[in-house]
Amino acid sequence: MSPDKMIHMANQIAVFFRTQPGHDQARKVADHLTDFWEPRMRRQLHAHVASGGAGLDPLVLQAAASMKPPAVEAG
Amino acid sequence: MKDFIIPWDDADMGTPAREGPPVTLTIDGFDVTVPEGTSVMRAAAEAGLQIPKLCASDNMEAFGSCRLCAVEIEGRRGTPASCTTPVTPGMVVHTQTPKIVKLRRSVMELYISDHPLDCLTCSANGDCELQDMAGMVGLRDVRYRAPAGRDAANHFRTRDTSGQVNPAYIPKDESNPYxxxxxxxxxxxxxxxxxxxxxxxxxxxxxxxxxxxxxxxxxxxxxxxxxxxxxxxxxxxxxxxxxxxxxxxxxxxxxxxxxxxxxxxxxxxxxxxxxxxxxxxxxxxxxxxxxxxxxxxxxxxxxxxxxxxxHKDRILNPMIRDRIDQPWREVGWDEALTFAARRMRGLQDRYGRNSIGVITSSRSTNEETYLVQKLARAVFRNNNTDTCARVCHSPTGYGLGQAFGTSAGTQDFDSVAHADVVVVIGANPTDGHPVFASRLKKRLRQGARLIVIDPRRIDLVKSPHIRAAHHLPLRPGTNVAVVTAMAHVIVTEGLMDQAFIRERCDWDEFQDYAAFVADPRHSPEATAMLTGVNPDDLRAAARLYATGGNGAIYYGLGVTEHSQGSTTVMGIANLAMLTGNIGRPGVGVNPLRGQNNVQGSCDMGSFPHELPGYRHVKNPDVRAIFEEAWGVPIDPEPGLRIPNMLDAAVEGTFKGLYCQGEDILQSDPDTKHVAAGLAAMECVIVHDLFLNETANYAHVFLPGSTFLEKDGTFTNAERRINRVRRVMAPRNGYADWEVTQLLANAMGAGWTYTHPAQIMDEIAATTPSFAGVDYALLEEKGSVQWPCNEAHPEGTPLMHVDGFVRGRGRFIVTEYVATDERTGPRFPLLLTTGRILSQYNVGAQTRRTENVVWHAEDVLEIHPHDAEVRGVSDGDWVHLASRAGETSLRAVLTDRVSPGVVYTTFHHPDTQANVITTDYSDWATNCPEYKVTAVQVRLSNGPTDWQEGYNAHAERARRILAAE
The missing domain is CATH 3.30.70.20 (Alpha-Beta Plaits)
Known part of the structure; x- marks a missing residue:
């Protein structure tokens, strides 16, 4: 997926959870990404974060830091 | 083949059933007990005594015009019509006295004196109540004779005996195609x-x-x-x-x-x-x-x-081709399946296990859908399964799942007869769900009040004997702001049902939510500039919903197909919980599902993150159930959703797709992106009735069967599992579940289903909400609504009666976030899309029927002001462009849409409205934002180059080599 689209989608999720009460928004973003994003999408996210994470909402960056990158597909 | 006919009495009881205390009377010597308010005619029918009738029917109120149903009642004068006479206690009725028999014969004689006696050649011969009644009353002669020299006045002879034209004769009207x-x-x-x-x-x-x-x-x-x-x-x-x-x-x-x-x-x-x-x-x-x-x-x-x-376009033989620029080659089933299986396995060998996937159909049966997702999970060994619900009601699944704990409507359709206030949001039932609309309108004519929240003035806003109490014509994309403003009014004016909230919902979350919505920035006045909705109207609508009695919300794709689709669904759930409108007849949250089996396809585990019954694949206990049933390990990671599949295809990591009964090229947004994704795949298997638009990019075509040609079940919007019964043999040779099984077995699955009933048994064995469902129960009950299990052996018409499925209902904060799809100087108008009564979805079926007389092409609805500044007149060809693409179609000038908003349908591939729609989607589910696209409209001379190029390509892609 194009980086712009991936950034847009991730930021949309962050925007929703930022509005939710409580102090665990980053965890909620991480949970949502883990539950609904297929591993290669998450790998793309992690790769983008690793290369600076330009354009990503700070909440996404925080979430990504707490997520385990999915293992590379074993055939 | 044995026909199955449910042995229920289909007889017409004459007048509608009533509810009330029992009343006992005597008819022809038999005691009969019926509810108060029942007609004598119906009471007689209940006792097995048929009274002759012509104008009465039990689906409408008694009319009392034909006089054939006259009876005698002891102690009453004359011969009252039994259809309009209610029963009273102790009444003694005689239906066959000599006086009545003579009277009926005379009435019949009058009818027949003005009716042609061509029964043998009449198209209703054998299916004519007039004929039946003439027989029943013993009519043997018609004594009325014409005066000498001329015919008796009549309505059926074209000319009289002297050759004069009969002015009372009206020729047959054959204008309707059906x-x-x-x-x-x-x-x-x-x-x-x-x-x-x-x-x-x-x-x-x-x-x-x-x-x-x-x-x-x-x-x-x-x-x-x-x-x-x-x-x-x-x-x-x-x-x-x-x-x-x-x-x-x-x-x-x-x-x-x-x-x-x-x-x-x-x-x-x-x-x-x-x-x-x-x-x-x-x-x-x-x-x-x-x-x-x-x-x-x-x-x-x-x-x-x-x-x-x-239809002649229907494809009945499998076809294959190596490349999509080649013509199709008709082959036998074995060759097609071997070709498909070898390619798909080859792709997995070369590009990895996750390089292929499936799309299940919301038009196919539950059993077929279950098998297709099983194919992905048990044979492909990944979770790359999705369904067309992705692009319509996936936000319903997510939103209601979060709020209530289950992803389905709360009511049955009968519930609408008990509603006092009905809110219709982003749905157009008279076009999209016409039979429900008729039931709704019936209730509205009885006095229930209606609130319509829709950018367009849909027919329900004002039609004969129907007028909405409030129409809130919001700007497309502002649903969350409107729904939250309604909640603001309810909370700040103290109209909530506190007792319900305390008893049924999470109180802490309610406190957070109440504080959130009470903020003045959510007031109707504060958001009016944004939503375009008159704040007084919005306040009045919110008060009416909160205080007008049973409040029921019905919503459609105008809610879900937005960047904030899931948020609006949660907002709707909030409104229902705030006002206690959950858990009894006449209330509830009711998604109007688009296709026949959208509900079922979601229930059956079509989504890439959940197994049948809405259980996430990450849960080891759930995986264990299926691992045991299927004998394979299940991937714990979510798979790709449809838009993700296309992105991955363009990227080169997704290479093969088995697509059953869906035309993603026409129905999914951003056509050019879909086409690029399909073109990048190395094996696209289309399983359908017709060479649809997606098939232009396919390598294998497996012919499908219609609903008339197979057994199975569909689950409708009220969670009702209804039987689909085979009425004729599949013209293509196999029911669709058999085709999927053949494909799975060609890939080494070793499945041995011989009837869909066995597939349902497997669903029941693995899925708690279906545990009690089997074909024997469906034969007995006709249908059941899930959950159907030990706790609810006869199914569940109303959900969340004593408590929410998840325990306590959750209030979720719904902050409005503007979509990034914004109007500007280049694209100053907002396009929203929908459908029309006579056509269905991409039109693959309805365009191949006479329904085209009502809607032969998609048109663009535009407000006269917007048309005038662009020099557009009614019927002109206009060019419609967005940042994603452009197309041309004819304009219709109408004030149904507000200035600044244009509207079209997506039923015709010649228009391809989805070349205009963008890749923006719901934040939670990736459901595309079909309902908001910034566009520009200008005059044009006809189809665009893109349309002509598309049609030329489609024609090339559909070539079929003659069989050798």
Whole structure:
């Protein structure tokens, strides 16, 4: 997926959870990404974060830091 | 083949059933006990005594015009009509006294004196109540004779004996493609007029003239059936006791002799029909009166638009090709399946296990859908399965799942008869869910009040005898702001149902939510600039919903297909919980599902993150159930959703797709991106009735079967599991579940299902909400609503009665976030899309029926102000462009849309409205934002280069080599 689209989608999720009460928004973003994003999408996210994470909402960056990158597909 | 006919009595009881305390009376010496308010006619029918009748039918109120049902009642004078006489305790009724017998014969004699005696060649021969009643009353002679030298006045002879034209003769109206109106055979019983009024609610028919001049008329004298307001639902045809209103198919094919009860394959209402046949020739589809979704009513699609099953475009043999620029080659099933299996396995070998996937169909049965997702999970060994619900109601799944704990509507359709205030948000039931709309309109005519929240002035806002109390014409994309503003009014004005909230919902979350919505920035006044909704109207609507009695919300894709689709669904759930409108008849949150089996396809585990029954694949206990049943490990990671599959295809990591019964190229947004994704794949298997648009990019075509050709079940919008029954053999050779099994077995699966009932047994064994479902139960009950299990052995018409499925209901904060799809100087208008009554989805079925007389092309609705500044007149070709693409279509000027908003449908591939829509999607589910696209409109000369290029490509892609 194009980086712009991936950034847009991730930021949309962050925007929703930022509005939710409580102090665990980053965890909620991480949970949502883990539950609904297929591993290669998450790998793309992690790769983008690793290369600076330009354009990503700070909440996404925080979430990504707490997520385990999915293992590379074993055939 | 043994026909299955549910052994329920199909007899017409004459007048509608009533509820009330029991009343006992005597009819012809038999004691009968019926509810108070029941007619004498119905009481007699309950006792098995049929009273002759012509104008009465139990789906409409008694009318008392034909006089054939007269009876004598002891202690009363005269011969009252039994249809209009309510029972009283101790009443003694005689239905067959000499006086009555003579009277009925005389009444019948008068009817027949003005009726042609061509029974043997009449199209209603054998299916004519007039004929039956003449027999029943023992009519043996018609004594009325013409005066010497001329005919008696009549309505059926074209000329009198001297050759003079009969001014009272009106020729047959054959303008409607599906039925004829022959005034010569009419007995003016008014059943058709009353069916149109009471059952359908369109009021297209009337009786003009008085006395002998009374005639049934389609409105104005100049109107024929087609030009009138008639929506061709068929209610009048069904009501007609003679050949006056008659299906053309019966005229052509004769009276059907056998019938099979089955379920319509169009929208999510899921109407039950009797398929009536001679041999394997379908003569007509008649709505089944005991169908619990439709209660004997139908619309033009289910009733008449089944001709696609025999359309010449239907593909009946498998086809393959190596590359998509080659013509198709017809091959046998073995060759096609071996080719497909080898390619798919080859792709997995080369690009990895996750490089292929499936799309299940919301038009196929539960059993077929279950097998397709099983193919992905157990044979491909990944979770790359998705379904067309992705692009319609996936936010419902997520939103209601978060709020209530289950992803489905809370009510049955019968519930609407108990609603006092109905809120319709982003749905157009008279076009999209017509039979539900008729049931809703019936309730509205009884006095329930209506709030419509929609950018467009849909028909429900104002139509005969219906007027919405409030129409909030919001700007597309501002649903969350409007719904939250309604909650603001309810909370700040103290209109909540505190007792319900305390008892049923999470109180802490409610506190957070109440503090959030009470903020003045959510007030109708503060958000009016954004939403375009008059704040006074919004306040009044919110008060009405909160205080007007039973409040029911019905919503459609105008809610879900937005960047904040899931948030709006949560906002709707909040409104229902705030006001305590959950858990009893007449209330609830009701998603109107688009396709016939959207609910079922979601239930069956079509989504890439969840196994059947909405259970996430990450849960080891759930995986264990299926690992044991299927004997393979299940991937714990979520798979790709449809838009993700296309992105991955463009990227080069997704290479093969098995797509059953969906046309993603036409139905999914951003056509160019979909085409690029499909073109990048190395094996696309399309399993469908027709060479649809997606098939232009396919390497394997597996011919599909229609709903008439297979057994299975559909689950409608009210969670009702209805049987689909095979009424004829599959023309392509196999039912779709067999085709999927053949493909799976070609890939080494070793499946051995011999009937869909076995697939349902597997679903029941693995999925708690279906645990009690099997075909024997469905035969016995007709249908059941899930959950159906040990706790609810007969199913669940109403959900969340004593508590929410998840325990306590959750109030979720719904902050409005503007979509990034914004108007600007280049694209100053907002396009929103929808559908029309006569067409269905991408039109693959309905475009191949006579329904095209009502809608032969997609048009662009534009407000006269926006048209004027662009020099556009009604009927002009206009060019419609967004940042994603451009197309051309004709303009229709109308104030149904507000200035700044334009509207079109997506039924025709020539228009391809989705070349315009963008890749923005719902934040939670990736459901595309079909309902908001910034566009520009200008005059044009005709189709765009893109349209012409597309059509040329489609034509090339559809070439089929003649079989050798």
């Amino acid at each position: 039925f004829t109106y022959d005034p010569a055979k009419c007995i003016v019983c008014s059943r058709c007029v009353r069916a149109c009024d009471e059952v359908q609610g369109t009021f297209a028919l009337t009786i003009e003239g008085r006395g002998f001049d009374s005639r049934v008329s389609f409105g104005a004298r100049t109107d024929d059936a087609l030009a009138s307001d008639c929506v061709s639902c068929g209610a009048c045809v069904q009501a007609c006791p003679t050949a006056t209103l008659q299906e053309k198919s019966v005229i052509e094919l004769g009276t059907p002799q056998r019938s099979v009860i089955t379920t319509c394959a169009y929208c999510g209402v899921g109407c039950s029909f009797k398929a009536e046949l001679n041999g394997d020739r379908l003569v007509r589809m008649v709505p089944y009166k005991h169908g619990k979704a439709n209660r004997g009513h139908s619309c033009v699609k289910g009733r008449f638009a089944y001709g696609y099953a025999n």
